[in-house]
Amino acid sequence: MKKYSCSHCRMLNCKHQDREYPKFCPTKELTRDDIIEIEKLYNEDNNKEISRISAEIEEEFYCKYTRVEEIIEFAARLKMNKIGIVACVGLMEESRTFAKILAKHNFEIYSVTCKVGAMKKNRNNWFG
Numbered sequence: 001m002k003k004y005s006c007s008h009c010r011m012l013n014c015k016h017q018d019r020e021y022p023k024f025c026p027t028k029e030l031t032r033d034d035i036i037e038i039e040k041l042y043n044e045d046n047n048k049e050i051s052r053i054s055a056e057i058e059e060e061f062y063c064k065y066t067r068v069e070e071i072i073e074f075a076a077r078l079k080m081n082k083i084g085i086v087a088c089v090g091l092m093e094e095s096r097t098f099a100k101i102l103a104k105h106n107f108e109i110y111s112v113t114c115k116v117g118a119m120k121k122n123r124n125n126w127f128g
């Protein structure tokens, strides 16, 4: 039996909330207890502050700032001074450019590529 998920959805009722949810919608699967649990997680540790600032950035700068500018603003508001970059090795040039921009804004950068560990993709290299 074919499994459906959000990528098959044309209703997007989770966003619009004035339509119907499709039969396979994961939102429909959530119980009241699930939602209470999720709300608790949002309030744990520093998740609440991260969520709040993330929402502020979207509200103030969506379609005004580039994603790079949004990240800089987000990190600044959270008073971060170190940013990690995880990038595909095929995007190293872009990653370097991003790192340079962040460095100009006085962030300390630590970056890794998807090839860290230098493992070959053959069967003999898989654990177990």
Ligand code: SF4
Residues within 6 Å of the ligand: 005, 006, 009, 010, 011, 012, 013, 014, 015, 021, 022, 024, 025, 026, 027, 028
């Ligand atoms: S959560 Fe439900 S309504 Fe939202 S995109 Fe997924 S399937 Fe569609």
